[in-house]
Amino acid sequence: MELKINGKSYTVNTEESMPLLWVIRDELNMTGTKYGCGVSSCGACSVMIDGVATRTCTLPVSAAVGKEITTIEGLNPNGELTAVQKAWIQHQVPQCGYCQSGMIVAAEALLNENANPTDEDINNSITNICRCGTYNRIRAAIHTAAELRALETELIKKVMGE
């Protein structure tokens, strides 16, 4: 099977039913995406598949063939942190950090759909578990990331306009 992850192609020879998570972690040794529950409940295993935040611990690898997969490692291919990552540092969000790859992927996906989410939007769309309870700071960081993204968009428009 051919997988396209973070812009690169990989050939894997596993059972079609193996969840994408274990292909990424144990076959390809990309460990930024985490195992938390194995039942799509906690969201630690979230990656973007064609731009949609997807829990990979129950998704058969065969279902991801031919799609664009972006893991936490692929969010900032040029080394420049994304607005979400910057906001996460500004608000000092992570504690143990284990759930944060999934949280960041979920936040990126939310902001792709909704550029300026309200607290209620955040409550409804961020359903991942953080056992350290960093929710207050996640909420604040998503608002900051939305502002940063808006500023970036404005800047690009200005530059393009000139």
Place this chain on the structure above:
Amino acid sequence: MADNNTSKTKKWTRRAFIATGGLVGVGLIVGIGGNVYLSKNAYKYSGKGFGDGNSLNAWVRIAPDNTITVAVPRAEMGQGVYTSIPMMIAEELEVSMDDIKIYAPQPEPAYANALLLVPEPKKEYSSLTFMQKVAHFLPLVATGGSTAISDGYNYMRAAGATAREMLIEAAAAKWGVDKSKCYAENAHIINKDSKEKLTYGELAEAASKVKLAKMPLLKEKKDWKILGKPVARLDIPEKVTGKAEFGLDVRQKDMLYAVIRHATYHGGTITGINNQADIEAKRGVKKVLILPKGIGAVVVADNTWRAKNAALALDLEETGDATLSSAKIDAQAEEVIANKIIATPLQKGNAAKVLDGGEGIIEAKYDVPYLAHACMEPINCTVLVDGDKADVWCGHQGSSIMLDGVNAGAGIAKENITVHTKYLGGGFGRRAEVDMVLNAAHVAKEMNGTPIQLVYTREEAMRHEMYRPAVKSHFRAKLDGSGGIEAWENKMALQSVGYSSVMRIKPEFAEPPEKDGSSSEGAANLPYEMKNALVAFGQLELPIQVGNWRSVGSSQNAFFTESFMDECAHAAGQDPYKYRRNLLKNHPRFVAVLDKVAEMSKWNTPLGENRFRGIAIHESFRSIVAQVVEITKVEDKKFSIDKYYNVIDCGRVINPDTVEAQMQSGIMYGLTAALYGEITFDEGEVEQYNFPQYEIVRMNVAPQVEVHIMDTDTHPGGVGEPATPPAAPALANAIFAATGDRVRALPLQKHGYSFV
């Protein structure tokens, strides 16, 4: 005036910080003072893995290119210790946090956490007490009990100060001037007269040979540049890019994955496997084995998922008690309270005499269930046994416990074991246990030459835990005419966490359950004024393992005592804040914290329609926390938890941003237990096995938390645990205010409450 903690430093010993000349790098033994064997060895360290450069002491190594490496022997599990320990050293060393690299050292005597054995923190320069020497000699290098800062506050700052003075003396010798003409600033030593500068890197080799004649004083608090100010955590950048390596992320060449299946029944054993050949024939499976004493079976494979599926397919022969149930445990607990009390940690006056047959007695029976730690990162450990040597990689709270586990599990001599401490995906006490290391070491020995990563699936991690015990607490009280407590009685039944956990980790140190202070912490040491009081407990005899769960005894005792205190306030017809305040009037620190939380939450101003509040205060781990929670009634038995106001007095503060984060975190952890947390037994098995059965507070339920930190000039207290205990009673008290329903058994959801 000199710093409180340094003003009496006339008497000092050199053993901690004065390097013996000429020894650099591996094999360096620092600080030989006194003539007792224990003392000689108390500060040994090897510098193994410390990187290039010259060690100035066990904590600081400086390379010629000015790289400053700081040893951080405590585990980073989200509490920020990879930043707060370097802060203490950097403050005295006169370097910026940007200059620092950190390193997790081997579990050697220099890095012992004596506060885990002795209630008093070490002084920076005086000699060790006997038990402190024992902690060093073992050595006990571990993280827990909210001790990292309280334990290290004096001697970690001293490590930075002595290194700085050694650099100053080296510079003075080089310039041929008196050392009083030199000072340290921004990783340079500067000559006051000539304005010449030398970098620490240029001086490190000479400095490492300096013998200090006297110990430097530590800085006064007013001169702090780093401590007490919010500092960005050093571990956060790699935690937003997926680069941070947790135990489960360890990848070694040719590594295999092992998945455990514990004996189904707690205390039971696996005696055989009926389909071993079938399992071994499955794709990727390399080996199937039963662990010593039949505690579990393990499948080793080339992929975690294949190992997990194969482990699930094992057809096991097992023995064990298939009749254990929560109903039976409940009945035993009632019997223990009635007839089998083994300890009376508090007896003041004669409470029984006042209460037996008295009039107007307030009675209440409380209970809480077993709880799982449910760390986000499932339990795991990676071990390579190669002949008579071994390596162990784990996110673990105790590097010395990792060493013990490999030693016991694989029979490798401790000096031949290398410990690699990784990030912990949550600890909360669960990762201070030895089981994952012991089991991984056993498998690695069977797989000699191949690194194996042992993984507990979420289901295994949840159903075979060292749980917070289920506890019952039966109260009786009588109030005097003004509401004061004439008599207070609290009889409890539980399994001793101290006994159960120490029997697993260091059985030679285990004390019997009746001597376990953690059973009654937060119940027998209440600050409230009481004329007669009795607090007693008895021990349940069960095959269930119990362990340290964030805030330990206080996790249940704060719920019991602060809820019952609310009942007393209600019986006295008094406001719960003012009632507590009156009973605390001889404890100014408690009053100050309570007053502050009342002020922040505008306690005396009524809330709007359908809005209610509750209050609780509790001391644990050398800090006092008071909370007020505000809730909104959405409909009958359905509430929104809007906001917690949280005030902490933890003495001197190292990193205020971390204190705030730990208050937020502690509340969420306590809330999960209050709302949902419950591990139950039926037919010998745990009924909850993953998050759908063991729900965790998520974003939609998480309240806002506003934190205030008291400005108190005392030795630092803990911050990782103290916010957890008051969270549940504050909420239950708010529910009572809203409904008149006094919830005496957690979790709230089992009484039909829901939260949005």
